Amino acid sequence: MQYQEVNFDGLIGPSHNYAGLSRGNIASDKHRGAVAFPRLAALQGLEKMWRLVQLGQPQGVLPPAPRPDITTLRNLGFSGSTKNIVTQAFSQAPHLLAACYSASTMWAANAATVTASADSSDGKIHFTPANLITTLHRSIEAAFIAPLLQRIFNDPSYFYHHSPLPGQTDFADEGAANHTRLCRNHNQPGINLFVYGRGHDSIAPLIYPARQTYAASEVIARQHMLPANNQLLAQQNPKVIDQGVFHNDVIAVGHRNFLMLHQQALVNQKEQLKALRKQWHQLNPYTSPSLIVTEFGDTQLTVSEAVSSYLFNSQLISMDDQNMRLLAPTNCLQSNRTKQAIEWLIQSDNPVTGVEYIDLTQSMNNGGGPACLRLRVPMSKAELSATHPAVFLDLNLYTRLKNWIEKHYREELRPEDLADPDLPSEIQMALEELALILELPGLYSFQV
Template structure:
């Protein structure tokens, strides 16, 4: 049975703002306090989804979360009406309030880790929502994320959903931003590749010192167990601590893989040769394509500033891959020159396609952050919620929905406006009907 890699992109939410919440994410901190455009951000994301769909790739959408999260604010002791809770929190704990307004769920690479049925012992597609425990504003995402995933992938014959790992530093899990999969064809058993930042239970091992390591080895192991993966087809690698300290907060900011190709910076991993040997051994007789980007061509700083590796690597036809890169890759001379050269090399990457996702980029998320890859066979696609798959009609409907409900501009000060919650809930209530999700938001339950 044929299988496909389906890109589930996160829709930029109505409260998209630049509050600079993510320590370790250079772009997020650099652009803190600037005015954002939720409307432009959502339309940019939709345009990328439509473009990939037009290329013949299967594309779907994941909805944003309800923000501000007044339910969490009530947990923290703020009382009264929703408007009173917002006023109290914004005045008494502005940093906490800003965190509950974050639209970071648009980066669905962090929503969960997914293993396709071809890799799992029980023949089901497995989902584990990420606990995102390292950042408060993201750690509150998983309850609604889990409900959304269960609404889209509801058939227990095909889909298995797991609770997020226990909260806390030891099992910090950032989802698919630190996970990729190699395979010959999408319907064949593959090699699942987990990249982590530190060993949580062994302080003698190398670890970053400036910025936190958000993914642990122990969390990656736990997900592999939950997903019933073949240990001989599962590879773990440590991200180089120095690149984490340079602002590479997830592995998808320094490498990206697809099918039989790994596109990586030479400083991405600790013990790189061992990592490549482990991947090749697990993959078997067919040769993997390891496309190394030398530091002399593109520095780690250039990689972080341009988000070269936070591009999507997609298969357009057998043996023909394309890099879906952000516009910033054209603006950086070293990166632009490298991309012009890489397509002429002997590897599967034959095209580079540039897209404007600047609203997301300014908060530290490129094209790869905006999507969650879910490999599904034809039966599994048929069993999923059909209303979330991008078509010309859905693209037009969602674009009109954004134009109707989203603000053109938003500053951190604007987040304290109680009307923003009313606008957001009105928009999301309508969206759940468009996407046929049922009741997934706290205000609907």
């Protein structure tokens, strides 16, 4: 049975703006209050998806959450019509309005943690939507993401959906941005590497919050019915969190039998990689390929350079059974050191044989690169066939989405534009049409 890793990218929503809501995300804070370009942002994201299709990768589209989140604003004490609520919130608490307008569901790597059917004891793909409780603007996402995933992956014969973890600090969960599956082939059992920022007795960062907890990762591994030899929990280095590595996918990325990461990514990294290799050998004692790990040291790239370039937030995709391509953000071209690091990677003994640069400047300015935009789901042909077909990108859907974006999205969005009483109705009209395009009727319920 043929398996593939399928990418489901978050479509960037019409309310894309720069409110600087994410503490510890240096790019987000740096661009706080800047003019955003929603139309360009969505087109850049769509072009990235389309490029994956051109490279022979199956590619799904995840629609954005409805914004502003009027339910949350009502729960925060604002009342009346949508226009009145927007006016009140902008006047009295503009930071709350900005949070409820955030287009952050675009970063689908935080949508959920996914376990492949080849790994789970019941042979099903498991989904746990992330609770994202560290920040307000992201904590409201699960209410939309959970039912969305249930509609797209809606056959209980193949898919099992869990509720988000309890909204309590011990169980802070940021989804697949802190999860990497390493495997010989996608149809073979793999190792699920869970990276957490804090545990009960572990050292913690001093400046920025550690968003993923040991307890959350442990619960998800248990929920998803992962055998002990199919999982490894490792702690993220708190020193790199304090340098802006708010998720593990800012400093590490893996695909199939290849893992690349900075030498400062993990606590006790030498021992953790030794344990990883031991588990790999236990799962694959007499078969190839071997697990290949490439570590970058400060001589190639400092942590600060990794954060500014987002090299490790690149995507790795299979070109064939042996070769991989790195899809890197164009920010990597702005630094000679980063370009040299990529050249060193390609020349080293690993499966990466080429690089391609993707322009995602609008997303990058808010702290999200190629890997942030996608949720990876390893799937068999049968599982793929059981998935809602209208979300898979082909030329027809690509053309319709491009026309839809150009029709409905504003060219510019400034912080003060969130006070525009007409913006909610514009977004509502756009998303109602999108639901029809993706054949997801009733996906959005608006309060006007």
